Structure formats: structure tokens, C-alpha cells
Amino acid sequence: MTSSVVISGSGLWKPDNSISNEELVVAYNAYAEQFNQQHQKEIKQGELEPKPLSSAEFIEKASGIKSRYIYVKDGVLDIDRMRPNIPERAEEELSDQAEMAIHAAKDALKAANKTPEDIDAVIVSCAYTQRSYPALAIEVQGALGIKGFAFDMLVACSAATFALHRAYEMIVAGTAKTVLIINPELTSPQVNYCDRDSHFIFGDVSTAMVVESAETANAEHVFEILSTKAVTQYSNNIRSNFGYVSRANDADPFAADKLFHQEGRKVFKEVCPMAVEHISEHLARHQLSSENVSRWWLHQANINMNTFISRKLLDREPSLEEAPIILDTFANAASAGSIIAFNLYHKDLQSGDVGLLCSFGAGYSIGSLVLKKL
Ligand SMILES: CC(C)(COP(=O)(O)OP(=O)(O)OC[C@H]1O[C@@H](n2cnc3c(N)ncnc32)[C@H](O)[C@@H]1OP(=O)(O)O)[C@@H](O)C(=O)NCCC(=O)NCCS
DSSP: OOSOEEEEEEEEEOOSEEEEHHHHHHHHHHHHHHHHHHTHHHHHTTSSOOOOOOOHHHHHHHHOOSEEEESOOTTTTOTTTOSOOOOOOOTTSOOHHHHHHHHHHHHHHHHTTOOGGGOOEEEEEESOOSOSSSOHHHHHHHHHTOOSEEEEEEOGGGHHHHHHHHHHHHHHHTSOSEEEEEEEEOOGGGOOTTOTTTTTSBOOEEEEEEEEETTTOOOSSOEEEEEEEEEEOOOSSEEOOOOTTHHHHTOOTTSGGGSOEEOHHHHHHHHHHHHHHHHHHHHHTTTOOGGGEEEEEEOOSOHHHHHHHHHHHHTSOOOTTTSOOOHHHHOBOGGGHHHHHHHHSOTTOOTTOEEEEEEEETTTEEEEEEEEEO
């Protein structure tokens, strides 16, 4: 049994392409106008609702998002397609998500001062995996030449924190020595670009972290995991029905309910208090108050959620330095959001400083880690 477990490096990879709110709205509005024109008769007869128009100002105000990275931009802004055009790869080729994963993994290994030979377990954990098997994690393991074992995990927006929890436990239990967790969040194929309420929410990105024993860590910025805490509570308010059973259901595998959809207002109302309670209880476990936390690496779904949660916890307005927001450029990157925040905003912390990493999202699921810089 090892004494303490640390995060010794993190990695971030973003696609070359991005889409601004303005670009997205121009394409959606042209699509909506074409749809309304083509369905004039049904709309007039009350058989069909007209498609409402979107607005870049609304998006920024309601979500804090200005732009999002996109793995393949081609197709998304084409009003006769409204989805990315990602060519299918041959079975002999590296799959898209494995490629995204490897970019972030290499960055994390470098930051942790580790080579693939040092890793003995890989977890690929994200909101969606592009296939059921063989596991993406095993594909990544093979491509990087890592020994040991690898597996995939799906916990929607809490996939990254829950994977960190598993890595922590594996090291404590002695079943692995150095674990690589990777979150290749390829969300764009699941975004309904024809839906005004959700077309702006997600972006594509990949993050990774190295978790190991403090005894083997030799990186510049090392954070001890003081403890982990998770909770889940079933809810249909954020849902995707895409799955392998669709074929047997005789259902349209690409219908709107098979894509991401949510009751945004209900999510806001229900998840925010859950997250506040969860984080308060987690800090109390260490006799810490919110004022003892130097940095909040919170899940990045919506700026108003983050502001609400940190305001409640601190009983004052949080500064951007304390609770960084990455939504403006990354949008909601599913489970990678809090990891991006950590990746970009951790180097300035001093030895002994405490930070709180927390995800909240579909399931519902909430996962947190209390971290202390060594
Ligand atoms: C999704 C979310 C940003 C929407 O913001 P909101 O302020 O709650 O907006 P609403 O959905 O209530 O819509 C407000 C109005 O703007 C309209 N609207 C929605 N999308 C719009 C768009 N793209 N452009 C213009 N207007 C829009 C709505 O139709 C509604 O009009 P109405 O008042 O006439 O009915 C918000 O609910 C939210 O942050 N939810 C948290 C959950 C979340 O982000 N989850 C992500 C997955 S973890």
C-alpha cells in the first residue's frame, strides 16, 4: 500500500478547426428558413412547428460560449447536411478517438516526465466511445507500446473525474503503479445541429492525466489527491438514446432522441444545489472551508452554473483567477472541461495550496477530488 497518490501531469489536445457562434447561427438560421419554407403547408395546417431562429447574443449570454473546437468542420455548416463529415477509417487504421487520445496522452506523459514504459494501466473515459470493442484504451495501449491492462469507461460528463477515482484506487490497492487516464471527447457527431436549444453547447477536445505514487513522481507540478468523492442520481433530463439496440427496435438510429437532448432549465435547477452540497461535504471531510481553496477547477457546461455554484460556496463573487472559465473558447467539452481548466491553470499554485476538481452532468453524476500541491 502506497502512502500518497498524485496527479503528476496533464495533457490537452485541441483540433485545428473551430466554429464561432456567428458561423454556427448563420448556418442554423439558413437551415431553419429552408426547413420552414419546405414545410410551409404542414406548418400552416398546424401539423408541424416552425423552426425558431437562433442568436449568437443569446448563446453567449445563456452559456458563456463564444466558439468551440471541432474535429471535422466539413459538413456542420452545410445546411443540407448539418453534421460533421468524418470519413470511416479502415479497421487497420488508427480510429479517430484513439488518435485524439494519443495526442493528449503524449502531452500528459511529457508533463509527468514519464515514458510509455512507465505506465501499466490505461483508462479511456469519455461521454461516448465510437465503438463497443475492442476497447479504445487497448488500441491506445497498443499504439503507445504500453504493457499492463487498459479499459474504457463511460460516465458522461463525469467520465474524467470517475476515471481519476479509479486510477487513485488502483494505485492504493497496488493493482497498478502508474495510470494514464485519457478523455477523447468527440462530441460533435452527437450534437443535433438542427436544434436551436442545443446546437451551440458542445466542442471537441482531448485531455489526459498521469496518476502515480508520490514515491515515483518526479515532475515539476505534482498534486497529491487528498481524497475522492462521487455521487449519482438517476435523471432523464440529459439523455441520448443512441445505442446498439436501435437496430432491433426498428427505430431510426439517427432520430433526434438518439442525439444529445436535455431539459436545460431543470438540469440547472437540480444539478447546481447537488454540486454545492457535494463539494461542501467533500471539503468538510478535510476540515476545509471554501476560503481554504485556492483554485476551483469546475466542470464547464455553462458559465451561469459555474458562477452560481462558486458564489454559493464562497458567499461572494468568485474571481476568474480562483475559478477559471474555459467555456468561451472550448464550449462544453463533456468530461474534459474541468481537466482543461486544471491543465491551463495549475502552474502558478504554490506548495501547500489546495484545489478542488469537480464534474457534474448527465446521470446525474458528480465527481470531485481535493488536491494539494506538493
Ligand atoms: C441550456 C441553457 C444554456 C439554456 O439557457 P436558458 O436561459 O435556460 O434558456 P431556455 O432554454 O430557458 O430558453 C430561454 C428562451 O430562449 C430561447 N432560446 C433557446 N435557445 C436559443 C437560441 N439558440 N437562440 C435564441 N433563443 C434561444 C428559448 O426558446 C426560450 O424562449 P422562450 O422564453 O420564448 O420560451 C441552460 O438551460 C443551461 O445552462 N442549462 C444547464 C445544463 C447544461 O448546460 N447542460 C449541458 C450538459 S451537462
